Amino acid sequence: MASLKELKGRINSVKSTQKITKAKQMVAAAKLRKAQAAAEAARPYALRLASVVGSLASRVTLSEASPRLLAGTGRDQVHLLVVANSDRGLCGAFNANIVKAAKLKARDLAAEGKTVLFYLVGRKGRAPLRRDFPKAILDTFDTTGVREPGYAEAEAIAAEVLALYDAGKFDVAHLFYGKFKSALVQEPTEQQIVPVPTPTVAVTDGAVVEYEPDEETILAELLPRYLRNQIFGALLENVASEQGASMTAMDNATRNAGELIKKLTIQYNRSRQAAITTELIEIIAGAEAL
Amino acid sequence: MSLLFELVTPARLVLSENVYQVVVPGTEGEFGVLEGHAPFTTTVKDGVIRVWRTPGGAPEEFTVKGGFAEVSARGLTVLAEHVG
Numbered sequence: 001m002a003s004l005k006e007l008k009g010r011i012n013s014v015k016s017t018q019k020i021t022k023a024k025q026m027v028a029a030a031k032l033r034k035a036q037a038a039a040e041a042a043r044p045y046a047l048r049l050a051s052v053v054g055s056l057a058s059r060v061t062l063s064e065a066s067p068r069l070l071a072g073t074g075r076d077q078v079h080l081l082v083v084a085n086s087d088r089g090l091c092g093a094f095n096a097n098i099v100k101a102a103k104l105k106a107r108d109l110a111a112e113g114k115t116v117l118f119y120l121v122g123r124k125g126r127a128p129l130r131r132d133f134p135k136a137i138l139d140t141f142d143t144t145g146v147r148e149p150g151y152a153e154a155e156a157i158a159a160e161v162l163a164l165y166d167a168g169k170f171d172v173a174h175l176f177y178g179k180f181k182s183a184l185v186q187e188p189t190e191q192q193i194v195p196v197p198t199p200t201v202a203v204t205d206g207a208v209v210e211y212e213p214d215e216e217t218i219l220a221e222l223l224p225r226y227l228r229n230q231i232f233g234a235l236l237e238n239v240a241s242e243q244g245a246s247m248t249a250m251d252n253a254t255r256n257a258g259e260l261i262k263k264l265t266i267q268y269n270r271s272r273q274a275a276i277t278t279e280l281i282e283i284i285a286g287a288e289a290l
Numbered sequence: 291m292s293l294l295f296e297l298v299t300p301a302r303l304v305l306s307e308n309v310y311q312v313v314v315p316g317t318e319g320e321f322g323v324l325e326g327h328a329p330f331t332t333t334v335k336d337g338v339i340r341v342w343r344t345p346g347g348a349p350e351e352f353t354v355k356g357g358f359a360e361v362s363a364r365g366l367t368v369l370a371e372h373v374g
Contacts, residue, residue: 041302048298048369052331052360151300151371209362212318212332221333222358225371232300 004275007268011261018257024090025250028243032183035148035240039180039233046233050199053226056219057198066216069162069223072195073171078115080138080170081106082161082193084177084234085125086242087144092249094178094186094242095124101188102176103132117170121149121157121235138169148239154232161231162224165194177234178241184248186241193230196223293325294365295341297352299373304352311342312366313349314359323366330361339368 002010062071083102085095102125106116118133120126120140130137141157143149164170173194178186211218292308313322315337334357340349356371 038301042300044296044303045298045300045369048360048367052358052369154300155371209329209331212316212330218331218333218358225356225358228371229300 002267002271004268004271007264007271011264011268014257014260014264018254018261021250021253021257025247025254028091028246028250032240032243032247035236035243036180038148039236039240042233042236046229049222049226049229053196053219053222054199056215056222059215060219067220067223069165069194069196069227070198070219073168075171076114078117078170078172079109080117080119080161080164080173080194082119082121082157082173082175082231083125083129084175084238085120085122086238087123088242089124090249091242091246092252094245094249095122096128097186097188098176098178099125099128101190102129105174105176105190106133106136119161119164119173122238138164149235151228151232154228154235158224158228158231161194162227170194175231175234177238178245180237180240180244183244186245189237191230191234193227196226293323293327295323296365296367297339297354297373298367298369300371304373305341309341309343310345310347312368313340313342314357314366314368315339316359323361327361327366329363330359332359333357334359334368334370 057070060066060070081102083098085098089095102118106118109116116133116136117138118129118136119138120129122141122143126137126140139160141153141160143153146153161173165173172192175191175193177189177191179189181187292310293312295305295307295309295312296303297305311322311324313320315335316332317335318332321332334354336355336357337353339352339354339357341352342349353374354368354370354372355374358369360367360369
C-alpha cells in the first residue's frame with residue numbers, strides 16, 4: 001500500500017487539478033453567455049439576407065448567364081470540405097465530433113469516386129485530419145491570433161474559398177461546424193455552401209417590387225455576402241458550442257476530481273489509523289514484556 | 291409621418307427607429323426615402339447614409355460598406371457589411 005506521504009501528495013495534486021477544471025468551467029460559462037449574445041445579435045441580418053436572397057433566387061431562372069455561385073460549375077467531381085474547429089482543447093469531444101463527421105463525409109464521397117479536399121479553420125482539426133488524409137489538405141486558416149473569430153475572419157475565409165472556387169479548384173463545398181443546441185448538446189453539422197443552396201422563403205406579399213439595377217445583378221452581388229454570412233454564422237455557433245462543450249466537460253472533470261479526492265482521503269485515513277494501531281500494539285507489547 | 295428605418299450589420303442591429311427621411315447612395319444614384327415609398331430593392335454604394343429624424347433638422351450620418359437596401363411596406367432596411 002502507498003505510504004502516507006505518497007497519498008498526501010496525490011490528494012494535493014488532484015486538488016490542484018480540480019481547481020483548474022473549476023476555473024475553466026466558470027470561464028466557459030461566462031464566455032458562453034457572451035457567445036450566445038453575439039449569436040443573438042447576428043440573427044436579424046442573417047434572417048433578412050436569407051429572405052432577400054431566397055426571394056431573388058426564386059425569381060431568377062437558372063441559365064448559362066446565372067451567377068456561378070448559384071448555378072454551380074455543372075460538375076460534381078471535386079468536393080471541398082471546410083471544417084471549422086476551435087483552437088483550444090479542454091472542451092470534451094467537441095472537436096473530435098466535428099472531425100468525425102467530416103471524415104465520414106469524406107469517406108462517403110471517396111467511395112462514390114469523388115475527389116475530396118479539405119480547408120481547415122482552427123487549430124484542433126488539423127492533426128487528426130492530416131493523419132487520415134495527408135494529401136487532401138488544401139489549405140488551413142489560422143484563428144489563433146484573435147480572441148473570438150468574428151466577421152473579419154469570416155470575410156477572409158470566404159474570400160479564400162471564393163478564390164479557390166473561381167480558380168476551379170472544387171465544384172461543391174460543404175461546411176462543418178458544431179451547431180449549438182444547448183450547453184449540453186452540440187451537434188456536428190454539415191451544410192452545403194457552394195453552390196449556394198437557395199433559402200426557401202414564403203413569399204411575403206404580392207407587392208410589385210422594383211429592382212435596381214436588376215434581379216440578376218443584385219443577386220450576383222448578394223451571393224458572396226450570403227456565403228460570408230453563412231460562414232460567420234457557423235463561426236459564431238462554433239464559439240458558443242465550444243464554450244458549452246467546455247463547460248460540460250469541465251463540470252464532469254471537477255466532479256470526478258471530487259470523487260477521487262474522497263476516495264483517496266478515505267484510503268489516507270485508513271492507512272493513518274492502521275499505522276497508529278500498529279504503533280499502539282508495539283507499545284503495549286513492549287510494556288507487557290517488562 | 292414617420293418611416294421605420296433599420297440599419298443592420300452581420301454583428302448587430304445598429305439602428306431601428308422611426309425617422310423622417312433617409313438618403314441612401316444607391317448604385318444607380320442617390321435616393322431619398324420618405325414614408326409610403328414604393329417597394330424597391332437595390333444595392334448600395336460604399337458611402338454615407340444620411341438620416342433625418344425631423345424635417346429640417348441636422349442629418350445623422352452613417353458610413354456604410356457593402357450595403358443593400360430594401361424598401362417595403364414596413365419601412366426601409368439597409369443591410370451593410372460594415373458600418374463605421
